[in-house]
Amino acid sequence: MSYIQPYNFRISLIFILALNQNVLANDPYISEIVAANDNSLRDNFDESSDWIEIFNPAEKSLNLEGWGLSDNPDTPLKWIFPHIEIEPKGFLLVHASGNNISEKGKPLHASFRLSRSGEFLGLSNPDGEFIDKFDPNFPSGNEDNAYGVPMMGELEEIIPAHSKFHYITPASTHASLDWENPNYNVPATWIYAQGGFGFVKSGSSFYKDLIKRKIPTSKRCLWIRKNFEINNLDAIKALILRIYYDDGFIASINGVTVASSNAPEKPRYNSYSKGINKLLGYENFDISEHIGLLKAGQNNVLSVKAFNAPNDRNDFFVMPILLCGKSSNIEPKKRTFLSFATPGKANSNAKLPRPSSPT
Template sequence: MLLLLAACATATIETDTSPAVDSGLDSASDPSDSDDAGPEPLELCINEFMSDNDASVADETNAYPDWIELHNPGTTSVALDGWALTDDESKPDKSPLDGLSLEPGGFLLLWADGLEAGQHLAFELASAEGAVALYAPDGRGSVVNYGAIAADFSAARSPDCCTDAGCFEYAFRGTPGESNVVPVTTEVTLLSAGSTWKYLDGGADPGAGWTLPGFDDSAWASGPAPLGYGDTHQVTVVSYGADPSVKPTTTWFRSTVRVEGASSLNAATLRVLRDDGAIVYLNGVEVARSNMPEGAIDATTFASSSSSGAAETSFWTYALDPTQLAEGANTFAVEIHQHSLDSSDLGFDLALVGERVE
């Protein structure tokens, strides 16, 4: 078989002994039948493989055979009748793939364990220097030569099915059955710590509906966070009334934030500073409870414990389902509860961070 190095670029990954090299396309046809560009690229590629699977990915029997991943980057399904994988170029049909298929954009994980049944191949991968090749029914093939690769590391094309020089990379435990492309995420601050909040102090219950977007909080005071009393880090001081030995158990806070492109968020995180306990509502729905007892809560419910030291200025993190965020205006309502009526301090701040995949 004629090895046509000009057919596509070489892709390499440095290994312990020698690089893994995508040697390009191999054709069983007479070279005089080929044009200058060589054979057409295969519809599929050897996208990733692990030649020393020590304890990273188990098969259906909980064994740890070596594995090869095929990928179909195209837009149509490919039936694998007539296709084959091999570790020996002189035996291109060593492990036929008849009966299998690959959907558009799909990944197929095959076990290189010598069992030759279903998704188990007729050969094992050499743990030192070796080769793995994929052949199409018409004799076109793609050969990857590799050197020794550390245990539980895969050789993976990134991006998937790339052929450029250097496009193979190491990946600890690999990404079998999934894309090798690591998505790029962007963090978006939706509500900054230190933002301005409406608040109701003095212990007067705000009444029903105070967590809802349409609630009238026009008579509430406002100020930037951190809000509270009794500590030097607070920016806005809220009132606890005339008697420091009988302070209000609960103080209420509200803020509306606009979220643009809410549907494009794939994650969101709440960061809550609370002294002592807090319950956070988003558009009338409870989304976080921190240092508060379970069950029904009212204005007289005490926090579960007292905050002191570093806990008074710490932000507690809670995952928020991004689908709970509406496009446009979103109302956060927070109730801060004290652990006792004579608590020396109170504190509150909140931040919201979203994440988008680029």
């Protein structure tokens, strides 16, 4: 099953200093939860346990030692944090797995799980006073539905679905090309066509109706690239790669890798993916940490190497979408379902991205 990169322990502190804060107090609060996790995050046991995200809105670090999380309003200190600090404007993840791990230097696991049908959830200080709580309960949701505090503005599509890309099915003669460089002069041998790209050999496939450009069924690897324009670089505070893929990919912006899944360790022109993507639909990759790669104007390139799996050769597909968003005022008490989950990072907004026409 495909999923966002497995959780490699570290306190997941992603700073959002660029966000305009409208926080009423400096107390930490529960910023996001997923109570029916499937693909949004894997814990250190490679399990898809539910998760809780805590945000520190203060201008100084906060030590949560002695604080508690609970799914019972009568037992505020049901699970207690160890000695652990959240940096200013930082996030901390707790896996709601029931494994009850509260040790300094280890991934945190609450002693309880979350109910997908909704239940009480609270964060209390060491005195047992609830500082933040979902009371009487957070709402029920489907798989991977994130619920929490919106932190991004409305998302816009820089590269919409079914946009045109230059593409090539690479051969050994292409192995040394610097084709991901923004200054690469694309030759006429590359085909310019509307995405998505792929094939279905026989039977039904989720991707069948999404394919706009068929490629030969003998191919296992595809390279695509697209120039795109940034008009107001300073306003961009969030960058999201939304991609449909079967079965692996490596995505780059202006020649620098920004996201990957099931990618071979040493990709070549004829590489296979190292796994099968069983996720039907798109996957979101928060690549906001790479906003600095963008350039004002037209000289930007999104490039994707797509790989098929050796044991899943009936279909092959790739279609990337690039989204951006501005920062937004944060109102901790105005929780809602979010566009997509962002564990340990600034939360997405409460709306789907504004649709655009293919470019």
